[in-house]
Amino acid sequence: xxxxxxxxxxxxxxxxxxxxxxxFERRPDLRLEGLAHKVLQWYLCRMEGWFAADSExxxxxxxxxxxxxxxxxxxxxxxxxxxxxxxxxGLDIRLGHRVSKIVRHYNGVKVTVDDGKTFMADAAVVAxxxxxxxxxxxxxxxxxxxxxxxxxxxxxxxxxxxxxxHFEQVFWPKVEFLGVVAETSYGCSYFLNLHKAxxxxxxxxxxxxKLARDIEKMSDEAAVNFxxxxxxxxxxxxxxxxQYLVSRWGSDINSLGSYSYDTVGKSHDLYERLRIPVxxxxxxxxxxxxxxxxxxHGAFSTxxxxxxxxxMRVLERYGEVDLFQPVMGEETPVSVPLLISRM
Numbered sequence: 001x002x003x004x005x006x007x008x009x010x011x012x013x014x015x016x017x018x019x020x021x022x023x024f025e026r027r028p029d030l031r032l033e034g035l036a037h038k039v040l041q042w043y044l045c046r047m048e049g050w051f052a053a054d055s056e057x058x059x060x061x062x063x064x065x066x067x068x069x070x071x072x073x074x075x076x077x078x079x080x081x082x083x084x085x086x087x088x089x090g091l092d093i094r095l096g097h098r099v100s101k102i103v104r105h106y107n108g109v110k111v112t113v114d115d116g117k118t119f120m121a122d123a124a125v126v127a128x129x130x131x132x133x134x135x136x137x138x139x140x141x142x143x144x145x146x147x148x149x150x151x152x153x154x155x156x157x158x159x160x161x162x163x164x165x166h167f168e169q170v171f172w173p174k175v176e177f178l179g180v181v182a183e184t185s186y187g188c189s190y191f192l193n194l195h196k197a198x199x200x201x202x203x204x205x206x207x208x209x210k211l212a213r214d215i216e217k218m219s220d221e222a223a224v225n226f227x228x229x230x231x232x233x234x235x236x237x238x239x240x241x242x243q244y245l246v247s248r249w250g251s252d253i254n255s256l257g258s259y260s261y262d263t264v265g266k267s268h269d270l271y272e273r274l275r276i277p278v279x280x281x282x283x284x285x286x287x288x289x290x291x292x293x294x295x296x297h298g299a300f301s302t303x304x305x306x307x308x309x310x311x312m313r314v315l316e317r318y319g320e321v322d323l324f325q326p327v328m329g330e331e332t333p334v335s336v337p338l339l340i341s342r343m
Contacts, residue, residue, distance in 0.1 A: 006060070006300035015266045016047070016063060017055040029272050038188075045188035045208075051261040052158025052293070054183060054209040062262025067291040073176075075197040080296070098254070102126070103141040122314045123280035126307045127299070130274075130287040131256030146276060151273040155264045155287055157257035159250040161215065162210040163227040166243035167201040172235060178203070180230050187210055189230050205230065208250045213250055219248045259294035260287035276303060278314060282306040 006019045044055055051058050078084075101112040101125065109124040128138065133152045143149070172299040174177060189211070192203040205227035207215050215223050225243045230240050249258045262268055268290070275288035284306035288299030 013053045013059055013061045015264050016058045016060055016223065019060045020044075020055075023087045023250070029290050035181070036283060038183060041183065041185045042181045042188045042190070042315055044185040048185055049160055049190070049208040052160035052208050052212075052258045053156060053261050057156065057263055059262040059264050059266065062266070062268045065245055069292075069297065077198050081146070099128070101139045101141065102281070106283055109280055116199065122317065123310045125282045125284055125303070127303060127306070129255045129285065130260050132157060132254070135256050137253075147273060148276075148278060151270045154263065155270050156263035156266075156273065157287070158209065158217070158259065158261050159212040160258045161249055162207040162245070162247045163207075163213045163215075163223055164245040165203045165205065165224065165227060165241040167203070167241050170195050170201045171238060172203065178234055180233050191231060192313065197276055203231065216248050216250050220244070238326060255322040261294060268330075275305075277309060282310045282313075
């Protein structure tokens with residue numbers, strides 16, 4: 001509520017962290033000390049995890065623009081593979097084809113991949129992660145319009161990684177999260193308890209922002225040891241993990257980041273600008289979703305929109321309504337074998 005007042009009073013945008021500072025300057029009675037201060041920092045750390053970014057870069061004006069779907073948190077117990085396999089049925093999927101160049105002509109698109117092979121099409125849907133678009137490792141010819149390039153540059157892309165720790169047996173309480181509180185949000189951290197949702201003795205350490213970037217500089221073994229030391233701050237008698245997995249979304253050349261967020265001073269309309277087609281290129285992905293950025297449902301819904309826009313574009317050119325089947329879900333519902341555990 002207090003940060004809302006700050007937002008209403010200021011025409012210029014500022015970071016979430018700056019807004020907190022102003023509130024505490026005005027209301028010294030709200031300043032917290034001891035454990036209460038550390039718990040506040042933990043909640044700030046959770047917010048940074050939500051945006052995969054540091055509080056000094058998250059926009060005060062844009063932080064709450066995303067719409068929340070009803071139903072609470074859920075965990076895909078078998079992962080997204082059943083969804084992908086179901087949606088991919090009957091499609092020609094080419095794995096291991098990293099795109100290096102996209103050339104658009106008035107009558108088609110030519111896509112070149114790393115080994116020099118090319119693919120010709122009437123139109124294309126570009127669902128490239130925002131971090132990869134920012135890196136400019138894919139050449140567009142002719143270059144994308146300035147308004148599109150500005151959207152790519154100005155939307156933030158953050159990092160939240162996962163260090164998955166598999167233990168011999170459960171030694172922690174049956175809660176959704178285990179939290180480490182500290183004097184700063186950087187020093188705070190949290191573990192997602194997969195045992196509660198799946199029955200497997202697994203905890204997932206989830207660093208975000210600068211902490212995630214710092215951990216990416218470590219070896220897998222050092223990263224796992226860092227996470228385990230955090231766990232021992234909560235549970236001193238914790239036993240060592242028997243297996244682990246470490247994600248590196250920030251340095252993975254196929255992602256170069258986790259997902260998008262609103263940066264200070266930039267308009268939320270940039271998401272819509274990133275979605276707008278350029279000739280026969282149609283854009284999709286979480287960073288093109290105005291309502292649900294940074295989410296799977298945002299990526300999926302914009303993918304459906306881009307596919308439909310692409311289909312209509314090609315139909316207009318050829319005038320053959322029967323050339324294509326409707327976009328998935330328009331006529332026959334697709335049944336996906338989901339197993340979702342409510343956290």
